[in-house]
Amino acid sequence: MRDFEFLRPATAAEASRMLEDIGEESRLLAGGTALLLALRQRLLTPTHVVYLGGVAGLHRIEFDERNGLRIGALVTVAEIAEHPLIKARYPMMAAMAGQVANPQVRSMATLGGNLCYGDPATDPPICLMAMGAWVLTIGPDGGREIKLEDFFVDYYESALRPAEIVVEIRVPAPMSGVTGMYTRFVKTRAEHRPLVGAAVVARAVGGECLESWITVGASTLIPTRLHRAEQFMKGKAVTPHLLLEMAEMAAGDVSVVSDFRGDEAYRRDMIRVVLARTAATVFSVSL
Amino acid sequence: MSQHLIRVKINGEEHEVSVPARRLLAAMLRDDLHMTGTKRGCETGICGACTVHLDGKPVKSCLALAVQADGRALTTIEGMCGADKALHPIQKAFLEHGGLQCGYCTPGFIMATSAFLAENPRPTEKDVRVALSGNLCRCTGYVGIVESVMAAARAMAEETKEVQG
Numbered sequence: 001m002r003d004f005e006f007l008r009p010a011t012a013a014e015a016s017r018m019l020e021d022i023g024e025e026s027r028l029l030a031g032g033t034a035l036l037l038a039l040r041q042r043l044l045t046p047t048h049v050v051y052l053g054g055v056a057g058l059h060r061i062e063f064d065e066r067n068g069l070r071i072g073a074l075v076t077v078a079e080i081a082e083h084p085l086i087k088a089r090y091p092m093m094a095a096m097a098g099q100v101a102n103p104q105v106r107s108m109a110t111l112g113g114n115l116c117y118g119d120p121a122t123d124p125p126i127c128l129m130a131m132g133a134w135v136l137t138i139g140p141d142g143g144r145e146i147k148l149e150d151f152f153v154d155y156y157e158s159a160l161r162p163a164e165i166v167v168e169i170r171v172p173a174p175m176s177g178v179t180g181m182y183t184r185f186v187k188t189r190a191e192h193r194p195l196v197g198a199a200v201v202a203r204a205v206g207g208e209c210l211e212s213w214i215t216v217g218a219s220t221l222i223p224t225r226l227h228r229a230e231q232f233m234k235g236k237a238v239t240p241h242l243l244l245e246m247a248e249m250a251a252g253d254v255s256v257v258s259d260f261r262g263d264e265a266y267r268r269d270m271i272r273v274v275l276a277r278t279a280a281t282v283f284s285v286s287l
Numbered sequence: 288m289s290q291h292l293i294r295v296k297i298n299g300e301e302h303e304v305s306v307p308a309r310r311l312l313a314a315m316l317r318d319d320l321h322m323t324g325t326k327r328g329c330e331t332g333i334c335g336a337c338t339v340h341l342d343g344k345p346v347k348s349c350l351a352l353a354v355q356a357d358g359r360a361l362t363t364i365e366g367m368c369g370a371d372k373a374l375h376p377i378q379k380a381f382l383e384h385g386g387l388q389c390g391y392c393t394p395g396f397i398m399a400t401s402a403f404l405a406e407n408p409r410p411t412e413k414d415v416r417v418a419l420s421g422n423l424c425r426c427t428g429y430v431g432i433v434e435s436v437m438a439a440a441r442a443m444a445e446e447t448k449e450v451q452g
Binding site for chain 1: 291308309311330331332333335341344350399403418420421
């Protein structure tokens with residue numbers, strides 16, 4: 001690892017100013033589980049690392065019915081998995097968080113860091129996008145809100161502007177009658193990164209799909225919402241055939257990566273299978 | 288580049304260490320403080336041999352900078368024995384149930400196990416396998432390790448009963 005200056009701002013605004021002053025050669029450090037690998041492999045060689053660990057107020061988890069869930073950017077993945085309120089009101093999210101990587105990584109990795117890093121092969125972005133999550137930022141031009149759908153721009157690239165920092169993640173309060181599930185698929189148990197991640201959130205009454213939110217990722221460059229598949233499901237009676245057709249459509253609609261972990265055809269097929277099974281569980285249908 | 292004086296409580300004892308910003312937590316423990324119980328294995332966050340507890344939570348010390356531990360509390364394998372140097376029940380269980388062969392991964396397994404049993408004192412075998420998914424052993428094949436953890440859980444439950452009784 002190349003040496004660097006290590007800066008410890010006390011507030012997010014100060015951290016943002018540091019990033020602005022130093023420019024391109026600076027990197028933010030939250031938990032470090034992803035960044036340290038890149039530093040050690042010299043994929044990244046910043047001259048300055050700005051550490052958020054000393055910034056107060058980014059560790060909170062709060063909830064109320066009107067504003068929904070507010071998660072500070074430095075809340076760890078393990079804290080999300082274990083949080084009683086998240087387990088009770090957002091079981092899909094708690095279950096997802098409990099499966100990320102392994103226990104040691106979960107207790108260091110932060111949700112904010114996970115989202116900002118833009119790694120495609122990771123679970124939280126896919127799950128949270130289907131749940132309608134968005135982030136709050138602060139930066140040189142003040143703060144703004146960015147929906148996760150607009151947040152991921154390209155491979156390891158987010159919509160954040162230079163010196164803009166994510167301070168909070170928001171998830172709407174659960175609507176009544178809405179259920180959801182996230183599935184991570186790994187090729188072998190030894191893998192710590194999903195090959196495919198798929199999330200289905202839906203509101204169904206009497207076997208009819210009123211509304212759904214469907215996302216896939218890990219085999220795509222960025223987590224992707226599948227609007228056409230969602231429209232296809234809308235207002236239809238949910239049958240095994242419908243779900244298989246939806247999954248087929250979804251798998252055809254995304255552009256899929258191809259590498260040593262899986263070629264394009266295999267990954268596309270797994271997207272289809274994982275999505276169909278996830279939807280079947282959400283709608284309580286057997287395929 | 289930047290050098291930092293950090294204060295860390297390690298196994299209950301305060302330490303002050305001067306480290307360059309890029310010093311890994313695992314390297315600080317081994318090279319600066321000569322606490323070589325914590326092992327460097329893959330150094331890419333896969334094998335878990337470097338597992339320590341940071342504020343009670345298991346972390347991979349090859350994936351953290353020493354400066355990230357400033358003002359916080361660490362427990363390492365050296366802190367598992369009591370003051371009388373008696374082995375911890377988890378260490379005993381690994382010895383008695385063949386939970387190790389060459390022993391290189393063992394400190395990591397013991398630290399991961401101790402964090403896990405604190406959260407889940409009565410695990411199933413499946414729970415144990417999932418909980419230890421961040422640790423690799425290249426000798427034993429895990430059967431002995433899982434047996435050791437189950438035995439440790441039983442032994443610690445007995446101890447708790449005795450204390451409470």
